[in-house]
Amino acid sequence: MNIIRRIGLSLAILAVAGVATASAGSFDFNYVGDFGTNTITGHFTTASHPVRNSGGGYRVAGITGSFDGSAITNLVGVNKFQGNDNLYFADFANGADFGSPFDANGVSFKDAAGEFVNLFGDAGLIFGARTCTLGGSCSFSSGILTVTPAALPVPEPGSLALLGIALVGLGLIARRRAV
Structure with a gap:
């Protein structure tokens, strides 16, 4: 030859191998807290492989969107807010908290208003948001969280x-x- x-x-x-291995997850999400407070909508991406010894959790690599009308500015590093691990469980039934896309440690981000937010799940029964301002005052809400795969781009x-x-x-x- x-x-x-x-x-x-x-x-x-x-070319074929590159297409087959570039498989980071891309998801849209929406969270509405009780009494209409803490409305969070956006999009996040995950790493292409699960984190070792996490029970199938994929590390969230990036997040965009808004929290109560304020833009999400960045993902907070692992263990930097409320013990967050920034893991997403695509297989809810076998996830760390049995039916939750996020575990009890949650996924944390910061918004343009300077608030830190942690979205978490608790045994598939409660989805919540912990929020803290720069001054240190914190609040908690429980609500409804939906996560759906984002539409894949067409070549x-x-x-x-x-x-x-x-x-x-x-x-x-x-x-x-x-x-």
Whole structure:
């Protein structure tokens, strides 16, 4: 097999492998606390592999959205607020808290108003939000949390056409050199 064919085959294998392994989760979420307080909506992404010894939890890698109308500015590091572990359990039935997408340690973030928020689950019965201001006053609400997979982006037809043309061109070059 000549060098051009080997390069073409290697590129094709890398392209397929890259598509197959880039599988970080992408989710939309909505939380409404009791009495209409603590409304949180947004989007989060997770790492592509579960955290070792977590019972199947995936580390939340990024979060966007709003908390009571204030933009979410960043994800708070692990163990930096209310003992958070920032784990998401895609398989709710086998998650750490039996039916909760977040465990009792929760996922924490900060908003533009300077409030720290921790979304957590407790045995699948209570979903809550702990919030603390910069001054240190904290509150708790329980409410309804929904998490749904985000729509996957559809590949752009132009990119697929360009990839196809490149592969045909590599094939023609390989054929021309073989003759």
